[in-house]
Amino acid sequence: MSRERLCTLAEIPDHDARGFRTSQGEVVVARRGTEVFAYQNRCPHIGICLNFQPDVFMELTQRYLLCSNHGALFRVEDGYCVHGPCSGQSLRRKDVVTENGVVWLLPGN
Secondary structure, three states, rough: OEEEEEEEEHOOOOOOOEEEEEEEEEEEEEEEOOOEEEEOOOOOOOOEEEEEEEOOOEEEOOOEEOOOOOOOOHHHOOOOOEEEEOOOOOEEEEEEEEEOOOEEOOOOO
């Protein structure tokens, strides 16, 4: 399996996130400045996607990723759940890299 092009960094607004369908399943990519963080789009509580609407992943302050199903909040930087029924659990991380302004999903995990 080779790496997959997801988007350009500019296509993800700072302090926001976007979802992608990939060969590794549904992936959510969040941006903080020039850094990106990617996770499998699956809540550890009951295993369903975090979002109801396309590309709506952040809570109102844009500090946390939000599970729209039951209000769980996850830190962008490590996917750790800080509030909700899955507190103490984490989203499954996906490896990404940004090269020349393009975000790539790496093979593996």
